Amino acid sequence: xxxxxxxxxxxxxxxxxxxxxxxxxxxxxxxxxxxxxxxxxxxxxxxxxxxxxxxxxxxxxxxxxxxxxxxxxxxxxxxxxxxxxxxxxxxxxxxxxxxxxxxxxxxxxxxxxxxxxxxxxxxxxxxxxxxxxxxxxxxxxxxxxxxxxxxxxxxxxxxxxxxxxxxxxxxxxxxxxxxxxxxxxxxxxxxxxxxxxx
Numbered sequence: 001x002x003x004x005x006x007x008x009x010x011x012x013x014x015x016x017x018x019x020x021x022x023x024x025x026x027x028x029x030x031x032x033x034x035x036x037x038x039x040x041x042x043x044x045x046x047x048x049x050x051x052x053x054x055x056x057x058x059x060x061x062x063x064x065x066x067x068x069x070x071x072x073x074x075x076x077x078x079x080x081x082x083x084x085x086x087x088x089x090x091x092x093x094x095x096x097x098x099x100x101x102x103x104x105x106x107x108x109x110x111x112x113x114x115x116x117x118x119x120x121x122x123x124x125x126x127x128x129x130x131x132x133x134x135x136x137x138x139x140x141x142x143x144x145x146x147x148x149x150x151x152x153x154x155x156x157x158x159x160x161x162x163x164x165x166x167x168x169x170x171x172x173x174x175x176x177x178x179x180x181x182x183x184x185x186x187x188x189x190x191x192x193x194x195x196x197x198x
Contacts, residue, residue: 034178041172042100050165051097057158058094058108061115062087064151071139071147072126086115102170109162116155123148 041047069076069083076083089111093104126145129137137144 035175036178037173038176039100039170039173041169044168047165047168047170050161050168051100051170053161054097054105054108054158054165055094057154057161058090058097061112061151061154061158062090062094064147064154065090065115067139068144068147068151072137072141072144075129075137086111097165100170102166105162105166109159109166112155112158112162116152116159119148119151119155123152 065083065087069080069087073080090108093108096104123145126141126148129141
């Protein structure tokens, strides 16, 4: 028990003074620097061009398949479900590619291979129907055959650009300090160099 200034014992025990850090001792910073994720491969011009090409090819493929499906609906003999499935999947993939999703690229390439084979086999059949004695579909069989042939090179281009985009590694991300990320977005690099000004 401690003694009070008036000579009586204090009811509270003596509390030692809080310890102070010695001069020069290591102290943890109160706040850590904010960090953000940067995707350096997505900012390259070739990656942006590949992304735009894949989106365009996916939407073009979906549009061509839609035209052929609607124009030759009565003659597809059960192929409507497959065609509608391709249209929906290609449109959905185009949406994911706009969000830099790299995982759908090999799937798009695989589906494009299958549909390129189907289109190459189906195109001569449309031209064979461009004769007398056959029931005409909504569009002229020659037009449907031409559109089906066009689908083949579009699918080949989709395969090539999808594989190119997959090799560009859009998913690579680097954790950097917020000031470095700000400097990088202004045109500098991640090593700390400021962008050159004219």
